[in-house]
Amino acid sequence: MPQGIKVPTPTLERLATYFTVLSDMRTRHVDTISSADIEERTGINAAQFRKDLSYFGEFGRPGIGYKVDDLYARIGRILKLEKTQPVILVGAGNLGSALVGYPALRAENFQIVAAFDNNYNKIGKQLWDLTIHDISSIIEENGSLGAKIAIIAVPAQAAQDVAEMLVKAGIKNILNFAPAVLRLPPDVIVRNVDFVQELAVLSFHLPAN
Amino acid sequence: MPQGIKVPTPTLERLATYFTVLSDMRTRHVDTISSADIEERTGINAAQFRKDLSYFGEFGRPGIGYKVDDLYARIGRILKLEKTQPVILVGAGNLGSALVGYPALRAENFQIVAAFDNNYNKIGKQLWDLTIHDISSIIEENGSLGAKIAIIAVPAQAAQDVAEMLVKAGIKNILNFAPAVLRLPPDVIVRNVDFVQELAVLSFHLPAN
Structure with missing residues (x-):
């Protein structure tokens, strides 16, 4: 995350929601997801999802989407959930x-x-x-x-x-x-x-x- | 509440907080409160408190404040908490x-x-x-x-x-x-x-x- 940028609390709350969804997808061996999949699963619209991620750098690839494992790991690091x-x-x-x-x-x-x-x-x-x-x-x-x-x-x-x-x-x-x-x-x-x-x-x- | 006005969810959440505070004040036999007391107890600023109430008509009296019992009863009715x-x-x-x-x-x-x-x-x-x-x-x-x-x-x-x-x-x-x-x-x-x-x-x- 760039220094000095304050992440809004609703963004953090949604990141935790994405993390839960990604965790579920991992257990079901889903490989890739799109922002439209996230919208369908969470009710949070795809543009909001992309905006939330944009606080933390570049994610995903146009036309391909997001690797579930990568996105899970990165959000886990952002939320400091990667260790107990x-x-x-x-x-x-x-x-x-x-x-x-x-x-x-x-x-x-x-x-x-x-x-x-x-x-x-x-x-x-x-x-x-x-x-x-x-x-x-x-x-x-x-x-x-x-x-x-x-x-x-x-x-x-x-x-x-x-x-x-x-x-x-x-x-x-x-x-x-x-x-x-x-x-x-x-x-x-x-x-x-x-x-x-x-x-x-x-x-x-x-x-x- | 005037017909057709949609009450924002954060206002409803804060009303529930005021209700909890008023309930506590009643058990401690406090008779009257001011919006400044509410701010001190909840961290919600006094102007916000008055704005939240303004969706539902006239409350309190300038310089006197709010009768705890009255305000408790009215918020209870708004939130439909007056019966089990x-x-x-x-x-x-x-x-x-x-x-x-x-x-x-x-x-x-x-x-x-x-x-x-x-x-x-x-x-x-x-x-x-x-x-x-x-x-x-x-x-x-x-x-x-x-x-x-x-x-x-x-x-x-x-x-x-x-x-x-x-x-x-x-x-x-x-x-x-x-x-x-x-x-x-x-x-x-x-x-x-x-x-x-x-x-x-x-x-x-x-x-x-």
Whole structure:
């Protein structure tokens, strides 16, 4: 990527979508794809796809299309998915457990390497193949783990405190599942996944009755 | 809302965020808020907040602000969250189980009323207080349930088939957790929650090493 060019977040989101599609095509031994194939598979139009790639240099060949393996590898490098990325989980409840057991995470090189909670009934117990650690030890633990991404899966009222602990532990990339708005330093990147918000948008579109 | 005005999706997403904040303020017995309070709590600037509300008429009073209860009730009506909304779940795995047990859903009036799966080892078993039904009975079952919103929490390769069954069962509002792009008729509204995509966007922002 040329220095100094800021890639828009929607472009990054679409790159992740292309990566998922390419991953699927690789498992089905598809060799080449066109931007029209991408449009058909994703609903993202072919011109948008080409524009998204154009931030990162030259891809594909006119009239031939894109080699699936090459494009997969290049997008993987852009998104830094080419090697396993350690991820910390805070919140060993039902959702946290589902995330540790979620096969698609590991398939795309994210590995939850440690789980933390503040509940003394959970600390020391197992969550799948992980031992649940005391959240108060996170700075020390992450000193050796070196994770740079964390997932927050705690109740809303605990999320801000947890996020601040994560920042102190050197983590500046947070995926937040708690239905809470986190206030953090500007260099911390937070992506929120709010199921209730998503359902509320669907609900708005329901017919009146 | 005036007839014929299309509300932008980001406005709807922000309305859901305001609703969450107002819900929290109500439990803390806050009486009145200003758009500056909203900005402080959400990071959404005060002018944007007022613009979002302006799609739906007059709110608040200059110099006084907004009554928390009134604003909560009005946004609830706009998003059709003022009464319990039945929701169907397809996929009784770890994620589906976490969703049924997720307290924030019920707190905002979404209730998962039925769970479906295609795995004969799961059908007939319990998922929390629900009995898991055979996915092939969904049209019949939803004839009596009348749910208009469904959640897909199945593996990617099963998601398209499930989505088509849901549409046949009369459901046109789908929250999709499967990392798959669904192709459905244009009157079906799909919201995708893709954990891996969110992690990939965070991963992009990691420092190179």
